[in-house]
Amino acid sequence: MTKRVFYLLGVLVVLGMLLAACGSTGQSNQPQAVKTVVVTVQAPAKGGESPSGFGETLKTVKDRGYLICGVNAQLPGFGYVDDQGNYKGFDVDFCHAVAAAIFGDPSKVEFRPLTAKERFTALQTGEIDVLIRNTTWTLTRDTELGANFAPTTFYDGQGIMVRKDSGITKLEDLEGAKICVATGTTTELNLADQMAAHNIDYTPVVFETADQVFGAYEEGRCDAVTTDKSGLVSRRVTLKNPDDHVILDITLSKEPLGPVVRQGDDQWFDIIKWVVFATFTGEEMGINSKNVDQIKASTNNPNVKKFLGLEGEMGQKLGLSDDWAYNIIKMVGNYAEIYDRNLGPGTPFNLPRGLNASWKDGGLLYAPPIR
Ligand SMILES: N[C@@H](CCC(=O)N[C@@H](CS)C(=O)NCC(=O)O)C(=O)O
DSSP states (O other), X not given: OHHXXXXXXXXXXXXXXXXXXXXXXXXXXXXXXXXXXXXXXXXXXXXXXXXXXXXXXXXXXXXXXXXXXXXXXXXXTTEEEOTTSOEESHHHHHHHHHHHHHHSOTTOEEEEEXXXXXXXXXXXXXXXXXXXXXXXXXXXXXXXXXXXXXXXXXXXXXXXXXXXXXXXXXXGGXXXXXXXXXTTSHHHHHHHHHHHHTTOOEEEEEESSHHHHXXXXXXXXXXXXXXXXXXXXXXXXXXXOGGGEEEOSOOOOOEEEOOEEETTOHHHHHHHXXXXXXXXXXXXXXXXXXXXXXXXXXXXXXXXXXXXXXXXXXXXXXXXOTTHHHHHHHHTOOHHHHHHHHHSTTSSSOOOOGGGSBGGXXXXXXXXXXX
């Protein structure tokens, strides 16, 4: 346990340094005073100390009776609160998929809205079980921040939005511009790197939440706004006149977004990984929420049988029941259903699948075998 507390302290000190480094305006690269916070929270996952890598997150979640999922509350299509006060979106559906796999009930989730800046502390202190909030997989987060990244659920890249009448079409046109950006994000760091690489002077105007970032842009306090392209598409529909704004044909970075867990609990990490893979596998096999019962009743394909819990005891290997993947597909849907429901042609976003297509359709989504 002592080892774990030291580890946690170390992570929080590094976290403090990173947040201090990206929390300021202009001088993002200046080292700043770091406050050491002594945290008395008992880390729920002790897997790092056990040779089998079995932690306690699954047990904690089961004993509690519901999952606590860290999400975005300000990103229509991905993580937001609807008119009825319910969390909705692509990321939110992956929280439901985890609950379906564990409890056979997708509603057994409590959502914790988190800003970009708060999210890793919430994960590390055990306030949430999993973070599913448009979070980019980077080396620093995967190591110093004590995070483990499940497979990417959305391959994205950073973009820039401007007013159509601004005449801005390329990066160089942003010389001397004010650019609205959220703090605690890869966005802020990529912007600084790309502008430095192209020798372009600009002023970052930094805020904590998407509402503040896009509010300031809408009020004309910035010439441009930058975030993941998914975020731009999402927030563009919330502007007074979406058609007055254009997302430039520029991609500043790679932003692989996906679920994140704490380090130290391999079993929990495996569960989150395979929940994502189950949604990919459903699409690969052509199994969806509408046809899953009929396929389950009639199949003699051994791979489908293993996937749907009819043979091979795949769920038990994860510490779950064997109908874990059946429940995901039946109750939440396969990846294509989750994507289309939240981002597809029937939504205001109508986002083409692009890189987020199954490998069978030339995309990057590829699940290892469930066997
Ligand atoms: N994918 C990037 C950016 C994620 C991000 O938080 N983007 C902002 C865009 S403004 C956002 O979603 N903000 C919503 C909020 O903080 O409430 C990362 O992981 O750092």
